[in-house]
Amino acid sequence: MKLPRSRKVPARAVSAAFATALAVGSAALVAGAATAGDVSFESGTRCSAGSGAGFDAVLGFTGALPDTVAEGQDVELPPVEAAVTLPSAAVDALRGSGVEQVDIALDASLRLGQGERTTELPVEGMVSDAVSLPGSGELDVALSGSVPEYTPADTGPVRVELVELVAGGTAYPSGSAKPRPIECAGTGHGEELGTITVAGSAESPGESTDDGGDPAESDDSGVTMAEPAAPGIELDVSFDVDAVSHIAGLGSDLELEQGRFDGVIYEEDGENKVRGDLDIPPSAGYFVAFDFMPTTSTVELVQHGEVSGDAELDLAEQQAHVDLDAELFVLLSDVRQDGVSLGVGDECRTRVPASIEITGTVNLAEGAESRMDRSEYTIPTFTGCGMHEPLDPLMTGLVSGGGNLLDTTLTTRCIATCPERE
Incomplete structure (x- = not known):
């Protein structure tokens, strides 16, 4: 595939000179019109800068989960909006080492479980383009990711856990110097974020499960309806x-x-x-x-x-x-x-x-x-x-x-x- 070595592009881990805190904020995760409850996670992690000395970073994940959803309703999670901040001390350190640009990405996955059944949902696409460092002050980079829908298997509680949150990146020096890939240790393994309750749905007033018709027959418009599911097919x-x-x-x-x-x-x-x-x-x-x-x-x-x-x-x-x-x-x-x-x-x-x-x-x-x-x-x-x-x-x-x-x-x-x- 097209893999030029010198292109300044997004990468998996955040930049190398995070000598101070790295803050991440996530937008609410909401399903339908259900009431949402706040969830949050914050933890320190250790990063390495190639052969250089390691440094600490702080990763935070905040948002909201629905309290309840109706039986048969998919849990629809809207795009996750995150922000990564490089404090001014980190920016100064990067500039002092000749870095002009950084690109940033976050890896995150959620695990939703009912009983022994679990499903992992990746937060996808949280990568940025190469961003120039400011002359002074901190650098804020906005990221956006998507989360697939989740279909509960049954009524009852759904556990929501953070599988892992990983930050890291690449710093791009000026001139012909090679980029400096940095990796941070994953954090948040199995951290419980909250619980969603799947409530049983009652038949609406005035509705009937028997309309007296054959679902395989044509309706009044003459359009052939879909075949009903054959038992045991x-x-x-x-x-x-x-x-x-x-x-x-x-x-x-x-x-x-x-x-x-x-x-x-x-x-x-x-x-x-x-x-x-x-x-x-x-x-x-x-x-x-x-x-x-x-x-x-x-x-x-x-x-x-x-x-x-x-x-x-x-x-x-x-x-x-x-x-x-x-x-x-x-x-x-x-x-x-x-x-x-x-x-x-x-x-x-x-x-x-x-x-x-x-x-x-x-x-x-x-x-x-x-x-x-x-x-x-x-x-x-x-x-x-x-x-x-x-x-x-x-x-x-x-x-x-x-x-x-x-x-x-x-x-x-x-x-x-x-x-x-x-």
Whole structure:
């Protein structure tokens, strides 16, 4: 992928000379119109500046969680707004060491649990562009991230924990001096933030669960209604998957190798659901850096947990409208610039999975092609990059961030009578 060494771009860890406090504030996390309660977290952490002396930083996370949501209601978390402040002493220290710019990023994940079932939700896209240091005084940098929706499994309490909060960054000296990647220890492991109560919902007055009609029949307008979920249904499905992703940070397209989705449509609590496995082979990426330097890489999307979602069947028309959620790690390897390996190693991947929603109407006739709705997603920050030097900030700065697009086409291989996969 396009990985020029000298570009001043966002990175995973905050700048190197935080000799004093680093403050982070998060906006409220609100679900629907439910009443929210304040939550907060603050902790010190230790950072290292390459071979230089370590320093302390303070990370704070504040916001609000809903007290209650109704049964069947998704918990919708709006974008998280955060602020990172470099105190004037840190700015002076950075300038004194020749630094002119810094870029900043935060990694954060929430864990929501009911009983033994837990779900991790990454706060995605909290990266900044390179920012010039002021001549004097402190530096404030605003960051914004998104959090996927959460669907409670049942009524009762939902525990909300902070999986980890990580800050770090890169300082960019003047002239030809190399950037200085800095990493801070993660903090907040398992810190309890609060509890959301999922309350049972009662039937509204005047409503009836029996309308006396057949939900599979046409309504008064003549439009065929979706098929009801058949009790105990289990319908094997298999699709070839072709996709092209536009990587916003690189301004280039990546054509993925043809993959495959093998799954099942099944009934659960009166609704049709889909679950299955998405397998996409490693894909070769080719980009041109600075309009003249060819750059190549191998990109792999690795599934984290099953792809799952909802399906609305219309058997009369042999089609289904699906709404799928895929959690995919992005792996980079064999990154070469003008034929020369950058030495990223085999462990370079996003810290958390990218969350991609795939929706659209699928033609269930064997051999039929179905173009899904265009997806927009965020690529999280990278970790584990670099065999000889830390390259996490470089990979993060060039590749991570929002605004990435995915165009997906599904070709139906088989329905109901699918052979076992070899």
